[in-house]
Amino acid sequence: MTGRVALPVVHRAMVASLATNIRQGGTSAQCWKYDLSQDRSLGGSVRIGQSQGSFLTHRSTNLLRPAAAAISVEQDDVNTYLPKGDMWSVHKFGGTCMGTPQRIQSVADIVLSDSSERKLVIVSAMSKVTDMMYNLVHKAQSRDDSYMIALEEVFEKHMAAAKDLLDGEDLASFLSQLHSDVSSLRAMLSAIYIAGHATESFSDFVVGHGELWSAQMLSYAIKKSGAPCSWMDTREVLVVKPSGPNQVDPDYLESEKRLQKWFSRQPAEIIVATGFIASTAENIPTTLKRDGSDFSAAIIGSLVRARQVTIWTDVDGVFSADPRKVSEAVILSTLSYQEAWEMSYFGANVLHPRTIIPVMKDNIPIVIRNMFNISAPGTMICRQPANDNGDLDACVKSFATIDNLALVNVEGTGMAGVPGTSSAIFSVVKDVGANVIMISQASSEHSICFAVPEKEVAAVSAALHVRFREALAAGRLSKVEVINGCSILAVVGLRMASTPGVSAMLFDALAKANINVRAIAQGFFLSKTTLAVGIIGPGLIGGTLLNQLKDQAAVLKENMNIDLRVIGITGSSTMLLSDTGIDLTQWKELLRKEAEPADLANFVRHMSDNHVFPNKVLVDCTADTSVASHYYDWLKKGIHVITPNKKANSGPLDRYLKLRTLQRASYTHYFYEATVGAGLPIISTLRGLLETGDKILRIEGIFSGTLSYIFNNFEGTRTFSNVVAEAKEAGYTEPDPRDDLSGTDVARKVIILARESGLTLELSDIPVKSLVPEALASCSSADEFMQKLPSFDEDWAKQRSEAEAAGEVLRYVGVVDAVNQKGQVELRRYKRDHPFAQLSGSDNIIAFTTSRYKEQPLIVRGPGAGAEVTAGGVFCDMLRLASSLGAPS
Template structure:
């Protein structure tokens, strides 16, 4: 025996009814089936609204009833078009009789201006009863015999007309007396049961799931199938989060938690009878019947995922009851729980705080008035005696819940991620609770931004996606190459569950922003057309406005102004990756301040490209020092442009020719004078010395002059290159002298054991590691406690836009990974 329940969306029209009949017949060929049917989609809601409108005299309910009646009449006519033997007249008479009775009931409601719950139950169960009438005749038309079960006489429930609880054992005894042929398909309307007096009662909204669970137990079914319009249970509501995933298997305990905490998975009361009788439940899709769906069962599931699903409840209200100093709130806690239970008021996150002497819980907003009234009536004596303060309520909250069997083990790490996400939206968590111990974690926060927060939690925890938000300032040569790397590496990173979003691209004047990601195929045109003047303060507020949890500012400028604000940027929640050497080469107190700020705010501050472009110089030096090594001496060629220029001098080129070639190849700064005065090398040397622990200023670095003082005032690049020719002979003689000594000239940075730093033109012998360095190569020679007398040597291209961009990308990977 299998029990199948078909929901309202599965019975929304004639085509769906016929589709469901085919599924029933296919299942029946293999095993006997018992079927529970809901009302077609929206019918129950319309009947409920009709009652409210009738009482309030907002609208004549006859119009609503005519609409519902016409819906069913059209449905049977459409079925008849496909099956001309379908007994149209017989069904029409039954529907007509049913609606004639409804009209009489509504006339009485109109007259009395009220509708008792027993009458309300009779009205809103109409859809389920008609569904069975239609399906019964359709299956009979197809040649099958039907046994129809009347739930009013067969399923015994409590006296609550709208939210009755089934008495399983009593119902089982009744079913044992029912004689059902194994050749028959069993049909029963969902949502309906009967009380001890034989009156129709309802099992709560969406109670057809509950009916199916009860029928499964009473018929000793081996499985209960819930057929709906989705492929199964999802990790989150797929209507709001497009990246929701199907859950193939889930425990009853997890499914129950999801249901109680807001997910439209299965009626919460359905779980207990199925679980108690060890009947697995499968959630199936009527539109995709061959899809395996989601199976719910008792069996412990061996899986690596920590979290099974995320659910939420919007528009909830906090109710808080305060005891006075002379009254212990524990004295009335049971009284409150009994009041809530007897009135079928569903609460969330119930909490009895001894420290605060309070009882608090959350309810759905539409239950506020009735809940407040019932609680006040229950506690009237205590309120009159001033033992309790007036009942406190606060609206506008939502609950987000994370469900999974492994949550207890990873509670701290999950909560840390959730807090990070909520904080990124500039929102606060109002309350944290484990509503269902061991398998759930719930947070309460304001309704605002609830869906984007859920999406971020889902991506970070379910998909384990690492979200990276890039704010790029500076799109010269290096910035452009970096964007090319981003474009090329995007899908490679995506396969590693890393989502790279470019949220800002800016130059010195304008910027473009996008809360999702900027299209890297069109960014240049958009930036050129942008009329937004760059404003750092506005940019720094962007992550909290849109909940960007991992913003990284990448500075590809040479701006002193930007580098001066690094501490402010770090405080605003950004990591920083910089190719701008001015921050690390500024005054020592500023150098320390940035690092201290990064440490306090737990942000990364990376600057690998400051010394060796794409070469991992700083990272390796730090690793050495962290392992207990100590720098004894350093020598190196730290400038790719000067490496190229001095290499050209080796080949007999003049100084001016060598500089012009280096400029054409992109090795030099925009104005080559900046390379030749040695300041760039001095900055790099200063950064290395500081990393080694020396407290130095830029003025402490001794730089040998290449250019005479007369060159200082020259700002025009063309004039500078023209005047540079005057130094050709001087350098020709220097090169000639070095050659005669079997040496070559190199522009070398040195750090001595005592921390003395110098940048000099030096003639080196052939056995020196620096001898062969030219054509833009850099070399870094570290003599340390561990690497001595043979030094640690790092060598490679240290100049050029591509290698610098790759160095920045390497820093980015260090933050991500």
């Protein structure tokens, strides 16, 4: 009889009696020939023939329960008795999960809460135990008799854990096993001590005890709850053979046979198995070497065709990038096998690539979960993740990096079309034992480039020079070149290969981050435009800017995908550094309490050494000439510069031209809107005119907020010195108000606009009318100047009343005369109805007369000084930068 038959549903209690019937020759079961190979619920691979038909099942739970007692199992027929397929779920718990008796209990609870019909649980040794065991071997073979004390510690540790976790008979039998194991270990170690040497299998024998004990403890802990559970010494089952240094391959056929045999003897619903250990085909204990317990779980998962293998650990899953480097790294919900493979190859801490192989062939998903945060769903690694939604971002799953690499570039025309060159190169590399991480070959076949760890490159290069000495001498090879200091950035995503535009996006991001790509092999920041910010000069403007950043950061992140991270603040005496971002709600306090002595070179190094953020900007909020003299170097380092400081753009012409040339030739930006008219759009308006082909004829205006305020308010009610003090108090003046009163500040702005318009003028080309009384020009400080200023109030009162008598007002104006290629700065008198006479507060007014705006000039007017508007202008430049780096605008 063939085909699907309904097996009788029997309860556990009935199994024995039915089994007895069978043994007694009852006929009920003997005629069954049940082909389960098509039964999905049973995993599709169990075939039961008539000859071995003594077979019972607990249909309600789909348990295939071999009536072991009744059947004598033929080696070749054991196939019958191991159920396989969806009813199995495999769990693996690492050393940390098994670290304490409490944790072992939590592991037991997790296992019990899994409602799968059958569970196979792979465990590592309790944390640190494997190291303790290796140390025993090491001590014994180096004839250090403290191995005995160390062995005692191992014993104590497990005894204490067991006493915490177990009681009664379970505790007694575990302890008796522990005692007996420790005695054999003592004998083994003493043999090693005497020999002064441990063979690999001796060592593996000793080390494997950690897993034997942890598995037994867990199985007792599970049994305590009444669940049927037995423990498995995987050395009885898992057969492996060496496949390379520190690497083994499983013998699936033999392991499966042995598993079936084991299972036929102990068919429990829950099996706790030892991870890491195995045996050779000759039954000699061995281990899975570096692939460890994850590998055990994957192999056993494959042997039983498990529904799923869950690897329990202490993180929520696999991150999209190293969270220490990329703060917006997220836990990936799914990954394909290939993606996980690529990621782990490129250094991400996922799973050892080999771990994935056993489950891949049967499409068994691996789920990585956090045993300390059960509510987190974890990351599922499976064949084809379901949640791919087709957009560009989603097709890139993750980023991984390998640092400290060197590229070796072998180049020459003699390579093209010459078979065997690349195999010759790589056999040389193999001979020196170097590990090739990535290979890329020019399509012209003129060069082969590969990456090896930096510490291995000298040997590789030397060996290549020896091997190719003749080719190099004959010119068939032109060079063997080494490029140190490289990193590989791996961008991983299964659908990348089939999605147009991904590589463009990647290379664009790299270019914007000023990263030079040396080699590419098919194998950034997509989510947010992240900008690391360094603030120099947290005075009035810098401090206000920091507060504005603090208030707006969340909105920018949420609405515009821009993440501005201040990673450094330096004043003239102290500086505050952070790798990931300073808490701006308390920057002042931190700068007071946690700062270190200011050092601009170190500050800049902190910025450029930061590899967490690809885009960096230094914001110079000082009025310092020496700070401004560094912009060129910073841009050269790929650090963007933003400033309200006028010193660089109004400094020596040759330096200015060099700076602008560099800026234009690079992807590094330099913005300085707030240098003229504070937050008013002056520079951007001018650029807009020029870039669209308009021609500047004349720019004329009131460029000083301070002087505007002074003359707007010096109307006979207060003294001149009082009004100056008000302007200073209001934050309109330069740190030294003489820079304003002397006309220098206005002259600087005229120079900035003139140069922006293409004129090549020096500051000294602009004659200024200084309002600083000659006698006060030499005051040693701004304070002294302010103190002495009142003695000149009378002179000023006189000037003002003369103008008033003529129906005029005083205004300090600047002019860029593009037609005659010159600039002017003057104190002029204007009629009361002139637009320049209508201003109030710190207003600036700037009139652009151009080819297009000829009859009526384009006029920009508004407050041209003050903390909020100026910081706002600087902030605006930061967003302009973010936007040119790819942020939405």
